Amino acid sequence: MILAQDEGRFGRIGRPQRCWAPPGIRPHAPAQFIRESVYVFAAVAPLTGDLVSLILPQASTAMMNLFLEHVSQRLAKFFIVMQVDGAAWHGSHELVVPANIRLIEQPPYSPEVNPAEHLWDELREKYLHNRAFASLDALIEVLCQGLNALADDPAALRSLTGFSHIVNVKL
Numbered sequence: 001m002i003l004a005q006d007e008g009r010f011g012r013i014g015r016p017q018r019c020w021a022p023p024g025i026r027p028h029a030p031a032q033f034i035r036e037s038v039y040v041f042a043a044v045a046p047l048t049g050d051l052v053s054l055i056l057p058q059a060s061t062a063m064m065n066l067f068l069e070h071v072s073q074r075l076a077k078f079f080i081v082m083q084v085d086g087a088a089w090h091g092s093h094e095l096v097v098p099a100n101i102r103l104i105e106q107p108p109y110s111p112e113v114n115p116a117e118h119l120w121d122e123l124r125e126k127y128l129h130n131r132a133f134a135s136l137d138a139l140i141e142v143l144c145q146g147l148n149a150l151a152d153d154p155a156a157l158r159s160l161t162g163f164s165h166i167v168n169v170k171l
Contacts, residue, residue, distance in 0.1 A: 001050070001078040003043040003071070004040075004161070006085060006116035007059050008123070010135050010143055011037030027130075036136045040066040040143060043082060046115045046162040049154025050075075053138055061089040065096050072098035085114060106140045115161035119150065122160055 012034040019025040042053040043065065052071050056063040071080065078082040080101045086108050097103060111117050127146035133139040150157055 001045055001075060002047065002081050003045050003050075003052075004083045004084075004114050004116040005041070005043040005067075006114055006119070007087070008040045008042070009037050010022075010040060010118040010123070010128065011035065012136060012139060019123060032171060034154055036139075038136065038140060038143070039063070040120075040147065042116055042119055042147070043067075044069055044116050044119065044161050046158060046159060047078070049157040051119075051147070051151040053151070059087070059089065061092040061094045064089045064092075065094075068098055070098070072100055076100065083114060085111065098154055115163060116162050118163075122150065123147070 005077060007073055018166070039056050039059045041059075044051050050131055052074050054067050054070055056066065056146055078100065082101055082103050084103050085106055089095065090103065092104065106113050123143065123146045127142050128139075131142070133142070150160075
């Protein structure tokens with residue numbers, strides 16, 4: 001199984017975003033400046049629409065180890081080739097890669113080749129857009145709803161992440 005993996009940071013800092021409003025009406029968009037955040041570790045299979053994710057307190061080698069073990073157990077019947085970016089914890093000597101996973105590093109400074117990057121835009125636009133959260137737990141609850149909705153709709157996930165096209169080239 002081929003997976004693309006990435007981490008996204010989500011916090012309680014609210015930055016108002018553009019939104020629609022009738023002419024002459026200025027929309028109310030809450031903003032808050034509380035520096036609390038969590039990280040979503042996610043791996044997506046663009047061909048099948050499968051999604052595995054964990055919400056973790058930080059991005060580090062220890063958290064990546066937890067995530068890789070989780071993916072390995074959830075997809076135990078598969079051999080997994082996982083695309084990762086150049087984050088420091090992806091190449092750490094302390095990283096423990098399970099036997100059924102091989103990590104392939106994408107080229108540096110190229111987030112556009114990682115299908116998992118599209119998950120963050122979808123979550124921010126559909127679930128977090130112009131919202132302020134009373135607590136970090138409230139933010140995590142909304143993130144769980146969004147991740148579960150994505151995981152429950154493989155067709156939408158394939159459409160969102162399956163952006164590579166086969167091109168017929170005559171030589």
